[in-house]
Amino acid sequence: GAVVSQHPSWVICKSGTSVKIECRSLDFQATTMFWYRQFPKQSLMLMATSNEGSKATYEQGVEKDKFLINHASLTLSTLTVTSAHPEDSSFYICSARGRQAAYNSPLHFGNGTRLTVT
């Protein structure tokens, strides 16, 4: 149980274009999803927390207009990197917490999306 699927696994885009990453909970309803970014040999840095049907909460230093998060259903959240630049190249990972899960339950992660901006 608690399978989280992320798509695409790898994307290359040109500078100035936008890229959308999808995160789906396959066997449970995810009321809360978390988006992380991970640079090479570094830990996961939380970017934002999204709750189904409401606006995402962004961590300090994360531009909400650049990283658009939509959590329109209980099984899907999307992260759109707008006007991407080479410094946005990173590994983006989502995780989800289910409706029935306790607030202190561990998170289950997707397999990540490697974004390369040329």
Added chain:
Amino acid sequence: QKEVEQDPGPLSVPEGAIVSLNCTYSNSAFQYFMWYRQYSRKGPELLMYTYSSGNKEDGRFTAQVDKSSKYISLFIRDSQPSDSATYLCAMSSNYGGATNKLIFGTGTLLAVQP
């Protein structure tokens, strides 16, 4: 000072060795402790989940939590080359409800040599 400190390694051990991985933390509100394993270019996979102080064993893995010292450990017995990965500690408090966040260590890169 970071909330969670973890030696990034790399740590290289021979096959069959006992591996000890550790994290220290500064926030006394943390009560839930996790260890994740992350293979290259993959998402983290949950290995162990513990609450408060004590030990928990699952197969070759043992997690220890010492809240008085703000120190957690993961032991891997009879290590295998397939254990080669980055190991991340993570922890959380009681606060925030459903949006309760995990705070991660930097991860320790482990290489088990055959």
